[in-house]
Amino acid sequence: MAFQRKHSESMVPAAGPRLPIADIRRQVVGLRCRVPVLSGALRRYVFLDNAASTPTLKPVLEQVDRFMDWYASVHRGAGFKSLLATRVFDETREILLRFLGGDPSLDTVIYCLNTTEAINKLAYRYPMKPGDVVITTQMEHHSNVLPWRAVAHVVPAPVDDRGALQLTEMGRLINHYRGRLRLVAVTGAANVTGYLNPIHHIARLAHEADAEILVDAAQMAPHRSLDMKPHGDPEHLDYVAVSAHKMYAPFGTGALVGHAKLFDQGIPLSVGGGTVSFVTDHSVQWAAPPDKEEAGTPNVVGAVAMAAAIRVLESVGMDEVARHEAHLTRYALERLKKIKEVELYGDIDLETVEQRVGVIAFNVRGMHHALVAAILSVEGGVGVRNGCFCAHPYIKRILRCNDESAARYGRQIADGYRAELPGAVRLSFGIYSNEEDVNRFLTALRMIVRKRWKGEYTIDEGTGEFRCKGFEPSPGEFFSF
Numbered sequence: 001m002a003f004q005r006k007h008s009e010s011m012v013p014a015a016g017p018r019l020p021i022a023d024i025r026r027q028v029v030g031l032r033c034r035v036p037v038l039s040g041a042l043r044r045y046v047f048l049d050n051a052a053s054t055p056t057l058k059p060v061l062e063q064v065d066r067f068m069d070w071y072a073s074v075h076r077g078a079g080f081k082s083l084l085a086t087r088v089f090d091e092t093r094e095i096l097l098r099f100l101g102g103d104p105s106l107d108t109v110i111y112c113l114n115t116t117e118a119i120n121k122l123a124y125r126y127p128m129k130p131g132d133v134v135i136t137t138q139m140e141h142h143s144n145v146l147p148w149r150a151v152a153h154v155v156p157a158p159v160d161d162r163g164a165l166q167l168t169e170m171g172r173l174i175n176h177y178r179g180r181l182r183l184v185a186v187t188g189a190a191n192v193t194g195y196l197n198p199i200h201h202i203a204r205l206a207h208e209a210d211a212e213i214l215v216d217a218a219q220m221a222p223h224r225s226l227d228m229k230p231h232g233d234p235e236h237l238d239y240v241a242v243s244a245h246k247m248y249a250p251f252g253t254g255a256l257v258g259h260a261k262l263f264d265q266g267i268p269l270s271v272g273g274g275t276v277s278f279v280t281d282h283s284v285q286w287a288a289p290p291d292k293e294e295a296g297t298p299n300v301v302g303a304v305a306m307a308a309a310i311r312v313l314e315s316v317g318m319d320e321v322a323r324h325e326a327h328l329t330r331y332a333l334e335r336l337k338k339i340k341e342v343e344l345y346g347d348i349d350l351e352t353v354e355q356r357v358g359v360i361a362f363n364v365r366g367m368h369h370a371l372v373a374a375i376l377s378v379e380g381g382v383g384v385r386n387g388c389f390c391a392h393p394y395i396k397r398i399l400r401c402n403d404e405s406a407a408r409y410g411r412q413i414a415d416g417y418r419a420e421l422p423g424a425v426r427l428s429f430g431i432y433s434n435e436e437d438v439n440r441f442l443t444a445l446r447m448i449v450r451k452r453w454k455g456e457y458t459i460d461e462g463t464g465e466f467r468c469k470g471f472e473p474s475p476g477e478f479f480s481f
């Protein structure tokens with residue numbers, strides 16, 4: 001059944017009472033976990049890798065728990081629980097669509113595993129002809145580049161030395177490829193530098209050239225309000241992809257939202273049960289979207305979790321989320337800028353932190369990014385990420401790595417040698433991160449730049465990761481079956 005209902009016919013009540021952001025930490029699952037560090041102590045874990053994935057929230061767990069009493073097969077069951085579960089599943093689509101400002105009468109919500117699968121699905125179904133062009137940017141995550149390379153000629157719009165999109169150049173490319181250009185596929189927020197792109201302006205440029213726009217909202221949706229705007233508005237966003245695990249609902253769901261009509265024609269990427277309305281020995285009649293695109297039994301629990309997480313975000317208010325994360329970014333940047341050994345990437349202007357999400361990439365001069373990340377974890381109990389963040393062209397650009405070195409790294413990887421690969425360290429905030437988290441990180445970082453770490457670290461040349469001699473904590477003591 002297509003998800004096509006007018007806003008006024010909504011069956012889902014609006015979000016609950018306001019939840020002050022100051023109270024959100026009490027709602028986060030796992031914040032009290034203590035982890036082993038080199039000194040032998042257990043320390044409260046500070047998680048600063050929210051751009052990769054977020055913890056979940058108590059209201060999400062509670063909602064999932066409540067729903068589990070009623071869990072049953074959806075769509076094909078005749079029993080009461082199946083009817084209820086089907087209705088709940090449809091409600092989750094409505095909650096997501098409303099969160100993104102989509103139009104229930106024209107847009108569909110197709111559940112996927114994550115943003116990567118959502119973009120692959122769209123790329124597979126997008127009606128490309130040979131020679132058709134997709135414009136992306138140099139700052140894209142691989143998930144918003146590789147699916148397009150498989151079906152079109154991909155042209156990345158350049159970024160400047162600080163990693164910001166060169167909008168004028170993008171406009172020039174859009175004009176240049178007019179006629180062949182089908183889609184502009186752009187990230188809402190960059191996962192390395194946190195830059196927010198002017199997605200509505202880009203939508204206008206794309207539409208003026210008779211093309212459409214996809215916004216990869218994996219990094220944007222958890223941190224900023226997103227409004228697809230009405231169909232027909234030049235600034236309308238045609239397609240949006242999101243991952244629930246970056247939105248406090250890590251239960252295996254993501255979604256592609258956009259024009260239902262695109263999916264009316266053609267054959268889905270995955271076919272089988274649930275995608276059809278009638279099958280004979282030799283023919284098939286496809287169901288309407290979104291069912292047509294969701295082969296097999298869907299992840300209803302994941303959808304319930306995502307909807308519950310959206311409810312929490314709405315209760316806090318996305319403006320409040322943005323304000324809180326901008327404050328933390330400013331707080332961290334202000335202090336990081338004073339550490340002369342630290343090289344920061346992206347825009348480090350404290351006046352413009354509102355124009356980025358809470359993601360900060362840096363290196364300690366003269367130190368391997370993986371060593372910094374290892375010491376932060378082993379001696380500080382602080383979890384960050386390091387490497388190239390699935391954005392190799394972007395890292396190459398902002399680290400000013402030339403083609404010759406890039407080719408050398410490529411050969412090294414092919415030979416199983418990763419010890420010299422360039423990269424950066426990234427910290428990224430969530431709705432619940434606070435100054436104390438940043439302070440713990442900064443204390444560990446200052447210890448590192450003063451070369452006062454205690455462990456003896458060696459690199460594993462095959463993985464490019466550092467190990468600390470004698471530090472072999474046993475995860476099984478903390479969780480096992």
Ligand SMILES: Cc1ncc(COP(=O)(O)O)c(C=O)c1O
Binds near residue numbers: 052117141189218
């Ligand atoms: C901007 C961006 N796009 C896409 C993805 C892929 O998300 P997922 O791994 O949930 O598919 C990520 C993941 O970090 C991302 O940051």
